[in-house]
Amino acid sequence: MRRYALAVIAALAVSVFGSAAQSQDASRTVVFAVGEWPPFVSEIENGYGIHSRMVTKAFEKAGYRVVYEFMPWQRAAASTKAGQYVATFPWQRNPERVADYLISRQPLGPNRSVAYYEASRFPNGIKGTNLREMAEAGYTFVGVRSYIHTVDLAKYGANLHIVSNSRLAWMMLARGRIDIYVDNELVGDTESVEFLGPVRARDFAKSVPVSDDPLYILFSRNHDQAEELREIWDSAMTH
Numbered sequence: 101m102r103r104y105a106l107a108v109i110a111a112l113a114v115s116v117f118g119s120a121a122q123s124q125d126a127s128r129t130v131v132f133a134v135g136e137w138p139p140f141v142s143e144i145e146n147g148y149g150i151h152s153r154m155v156t157k158a159f160e161k162a163g164y165r166v167v168y169e170f171m172p173w174q175r176a177a178a179s180t181k182a183g184q185y186v187a188t189f190p191w192q193r194n195p196e197r198v199a200d201y202l203i204s205r206q207p208l209g210p211n212r213s214v215a216y217y218e219a220s221r222f223p224n225g226i227k228g229t230n231l232r233e234m235a236e237a238g239y240t241f242v243g244v245r246s247y248i249h250t251v252d253l254a255k256y257g258a259n260l261h262i263v264s265n266s267r268l269a270w271m272m273l274a275r276g277r278i279d280i281y282v283d284n285e286l287v288g289d290t291e292s293v294e295f296l297g298p299v300r301a302r303d304f305a306k307s308v309p310v311s312d313d314p315l316y317i318l319f320s321r322n323h324d325q326a327e328e329l330r331e332i333w334d335s336a337m338t339h
Contacts, residue, residue, distance in 0.1 A: 127325075128163060128164050128165060129164065129165045129166075129167060130159055130164045130165070130166055130167070130186055130187075130325070130329060131167045131168075131169060131185055131186065132155065132166070132167070132168050132169070132185065132186070132187050132188060132189065133169055133171060133175070133176035133177075133179050133180050133184075133185035133187070133188040134148075134152070134168050134169070134170055134171075134176055134188060134189065135170060135171060135172055135173040135176050136170065136265075136266075137149075137173075137190070137266075137284075137287055138287065138290050138291065138294070139286060139287070139290050140152075140190060140208075140284075140286075140287065140315075141168075141189070141190065143168075143170050148168050150209075151189060151190050151208045151209070151315070152168060154208060155189065155208075155317070155333075157336075158332065158333055158336035158337070159329070159332060159333070159336075161336065162332045162336070164332075169185070172264065172265070173244070173245075173246050173247070174245055174246040174264075176188045177191070177246055177318070180201070180318060180319075180320045180323075181200050181201065181320060181321075181322070182320075182322060183320045183321075183322030183323045185320065185323070186319060186320055186323045186325050186326055186329055187317050187318060187319045187320065187323075187326065187329065187330075188317070188318050189208060189315070189316070189317040189318065190208045190209075190211075190315035190316065190317070191248070191315065191316060191317075191318050192211055192248040192313050192314070192315060192316070193313070193314070193316055194248060194251070197318060200318075200321070201318040201319060201320065201321060202318075202319040202320070202321055202326050202327065202330050203316050203317070203318055203319070204316045204317040204318075204319065204330055204333050204334060205330075205334045206333065206334045206337035206338060207314035207315055207316050208314070208315045208316065208317065209314065209315055210312050210313070210314055210315070211248075211284050211311065211312065211313050211314065211315045212284065212285050212286075212309050212311075212312045213249060213282055213283060213284050213285065213309065213310050213311045213312070214282070214283075214285045214288065214306040214307050214308070214309055214310060215231075215234060215280045215281070215282050215306070215307035215310055216273060216280065216281045216282070216283065216288055216292070216304050216305070216306055216307075217273075217279055217280050217281075217304065217305055217307070218273070218274075218276065218303055218304055218305075219303060219304065219305040220303065221276070221279070222279075222305075225305070225307070226239065226279070226280065226307055228307075229307075229308055229310070230310050230311075231249065231252050231253055231256060231258075231282065231310050231311075232256045234258075234280065234307075234310075235253055235256040235257060235258035235259075236256070238259070239258075239259070239279040239280050240259045240260075240261070240277075240278040240279045240280070241253050241258050241259065241260045241261070241278060241279070241280050241281070241282070242260070242261045242262075242263060242268075242269045242272045242273060242277075242278045242280075242281050243260055243261070243262050243263070243269070243281075243282070244262075244263060244264070244265060244266050244269055245262050245263070245264055247283075248313075249282040249283070249310075249311075250262060253282070261277075261278055266283065266287075266291055266295075267291075267295050269281050269283075270291060270292060270295040270296060271295070273304070274295075274296055274300065282310060285306065285309070288306075292304060317330070317333060
């Protein structure tokens with residue numbers, strides 16, 4: 101009987117300490133909600149992309165295990181806002197996001213964006229040096245839902261078609277259904293080749309940069325770890 105009791109106690113101890121270890125391990129895991137935006141964030145890029153490598157390095161140095169869950173960008177933003185995920189990146193700052201999220205003080209890097217158009221359709225280039233001027237010039241645009249440029253173009257009253265992902269945006273541009281697609285220059289250069297092939301991608305020209313605003317991490321206002329993790333990121337980027 102004594103031997104049985106000792107066995108039960110030992111089993112309970114293993115269970116308690118095992119559960120505690122699992123709980124501690126879970127608390128040291130940070131899960132980010134992200135989407136495809138190569139080469140900055142992508143399931144097929146080394147280390148999940150340029151920005152993901154930066155984020156992983158910062159949090160692993162602080163003792164965290166970093167996990168990325170890929171999903172449509174709109175769901176990543178909504179799920180983070182609701183507190184299902186602690187953070188999502190990369191995003192530009194705007195008044196709505198300032199109200200909805202805790203935004204990192206330190207950026208991931210700049211978002212140098214350009215307008216892509218088919219060179220043969222506009223041999224003399226396109227009019228305007230910013231999105232407002234291009235919208236006022238009467239061009240037709242395609243924008244990805246939840247992208248900051250899509251929000252801005254809608255605000256400027258542009259003739260705008262909204263799609264769910266960048267592949268569809270490039271397909272519309274390649275088929276001549278719209279005039280302009282705006283995206284980060286490095287992302288656009290990467291995806292045009294990926295979606296259209298290197299030969300067809302060379303048919304598209306770029307405008308002067310229309311924006312160069314920084315990109316940030318959005319932390320959830322409804323997640324217990326958000327403030328602590330934001331401090332870890334900001335500290336890592338200033339040391």
